[in-house]
Amino acid sequence: MPPPHRRTSPSPSNAPCTWSASCVIPITAPSMLNGAVVRDGRIEHVGDREWLVGMLRDNGVPFTETHVDGVLMPGLVNAHTHLQYTGMAEVGARQYANFPDWMVAFDVVYDAGPQDWRAHAAEGARMSLRYGTTCAADVVTDAEAASALHDAGLHGVAYWEVMGWENAAWRERGLTTVNAQLDAMPTSPGVGLSPHAPYSLESAPLLELPDVARRRGMRLHIHLGESHEEAEWSGGQRGELAELWKSSAAGSYTQMRQGGGGFSSTQFVDQLGVLGPDCHIAHGVYMTADDRRRLRARSTAVALCPQSNRVIGLDAPPVAAYLEEGNMLAVGTDSLSSSPSLDVLEDVALLYEVAREQGYRHEDLARRLLHTATLGGAHALGLATGHERVGQLQAGAVADMVFIDVPVTSIVGTIEAVARHGAGRQVATLISGRVRWARPDIVEQVGPVSADGPHVDEGVAL
Numbered sequence: 001m002p003p004p005h006r007r008t009s010p011s012p013s014n015a016p017c018t019w020s021a022s023c024v025i026p027i028t029a030p031s032m033l034n035g036a037v038v039r040d041g042r043i044e045h046v047g048d049r050e051w052l053v054g055m056l057r058d059n060g061v062p063f064t065e066t067h068v069d070g071v072l073m074p075g076l077v078n079a080h081t082h083l084q085y086t087g088m089a090e091v092g093a094r095q096y097a098n099f100p101d102w103m104v105a106f107d108v109v110y111d112a113g114p115q116d117w118r119a120h121a122a123e124g125a126r127m128s129l130r131y132g133t134t135c136a137a138d139v140v141t142d143a144e145a146a147s148a149l150h151d152a153g154l155h156g157v158a159y160w161e162v163m164g165w166e167n168a169a170w171r172e173r174g175l176t177t178v179n180a181q182l183d184a185m186p187t188s189p190g191v192g193l194s195p196h197a198p199y200s201l202e203s204a205p206l207l208e209l210p211d212v213a214r215r216r217g218m219r220l221h222i223h224l225g226e227s228h229e230e231a232e233w234s235g236g237q238r239g240e241l242a243e244l245w246k247s248s249a250a251g252s253y254t255q256m257r258q259g260g261g262g263f264s265s266t267q268f269v270d271q272l273g274v275l276g277p278d279c280h281i282a283h284g285v286y287m288t289a290d291d292r293r294r295l296r297a298r299s300t301a302v303a304l305c306p307q308s309n310r311v312i313g314l315d316a317p318p319v320a321a322y323l324e325e326g327n328m329l330a331v332g333t334d335s336l337s338s339s340p341s342l343d344v345l346e347d348v349a350l351l352y353e354v355a356r357e358q359g360y361r362h363e364d365l366a367r368r369l370l371h372t373a374t375l376g377g378a379h380a381l382g383l384a385t386g387h388e389r390v391g392q393l394q395a396g397a398v399a400d401m402v403f404i405d406v407p408v409t410s411i412v413g414t415i416e417a418v419a420r421h422g423a424g425r426q427v428a429t430l431i432s433g434r435v436r437w438a439r440p441d442i443v444e445q446v447g448p449v450s451a452d453g454p455h456v457d458e459g460v461a462l
């Protein structure tokens with residue numbers, strides 16, 4: 001592929017920039033060959049390059065232009081990761097037999113002693129930029145890691161993770177503790193609350209944590225359907241879920257399961273009010289048709305993390321069923337403690353394979369997966385609409401973008417190439433219109449690269 005080139009018209013430093021590519025995939029509008037985007041912190045216009053450049057010239061607007069041979073699309077949204085575990089790549093590099101097997105390996109490293117969570121999270125943020133991620137759902141377990149998104153100028157939500165509470169301790173000091181922890185979180189770019197999983201919290205905290213988040217206007221995020229034990233379990237079933245809630249076994253998911261309930265973890269957290277349009281779940285592997293229906297009924301999106309599932313030795317998520325049934329989907333890499341990479345497009349490529357293996361035959365697969373990895377993620381984080389919207393190339397949206405070096409053929413063929421072979425081929429990442437990472441050989445063409453965080457200008461009038 002020929003090297004990208006930069007042409008610059010003489011213009012004042014605050015002139016709008018026109019970014020063009022051989023193919024532009026706006027997600028919220030039809031893709032186009034030889035398209036362009038005008039930006040000035042926010043996207044001002046998206047359209048055919050010749051037309052757009054001609055319009056600027058006709059209006060006497062001075063501008064700069066950067067063209068890249070390849071694809072321009074919205075920055076990727078990593079809808080489930082733990083940036084602080086970036087230093088635990090030795091755990092994620094191995095293959096495990098099942099969830100408990102992986103958990104043992106994880107705990108050995110996590111419990112080995114204090115780690116520099118802040119530095120590891122910062123490194124994860126740098127890797128994210130390199131792979132074209134501009135927005136992330138970052139689950140934070142240790143407070144030192146809380147400012148990674150903010151410090152790197154990434155968009156997204158830092159979710160404070162809560163786990164390990166039993167009912168008695170929770171009633172004594174749970175609310176005070178968690179409220180203090182949330183007060184200490186950086187408010188930019190966004191803060192959310194993540195009750196870890198149905199098996200790591202008893203009923204009282206799982207009931208109250210969503211209320212805590214919602215009173216504060218925060219997003220919710222939970223690991224759900226990640227282990228076999230969370231699947232609907234009919235062996236030894238003695239009662240309905242509603243009956244079990246009235247029994248002495250209602251203290252936790254584990255107790256209720258031991259009490260003989262034939263229900264899933266999704267039914268359990270749904271009864272507690274965790275699910276909703278302000279909540280998205282991670283993994284969603286062990287989900288029955290009824291579980292998937294509940295997610296749709298609550299408008300709850302699923303962040304699929306197939307690479308992590310494979311490393312841990314789980315089954316693949318039911319992506320074909322989710323797509324056929326119309327669940328809201330996003331893509332997450334999870335962390336390097338259970339995945340080989342923080343490249344969202346690696347998970348997209350695996351989702352493509354898995355969907356085909358599971359029998360999804362429609363021609364829209366690649367297009368839907370790119371939607372999932374951008375606007376789907378933005379939706380999961382509550383960032384698909386409003387003034388700070390991302391995941392789309394659309395007038396007024398924040399100018400978060402990625403250039404990808406894949407051969408441009410037809411529009412359909414190019415979308416297919418990004419979904420299946422785009423991983424590792426990102427060449428430049430822009431956040432709020434500023435270049436935050438560029439492949440070394442094209443820095444001169446697209447630069448300068450900004451080292452610090454976002455800077456949003458208001459749009460320019462054409």
Ligand SMILES: [Zn+2]
Nearest residue numbers: 082223282334
């Ligand atoms: Zn996770």
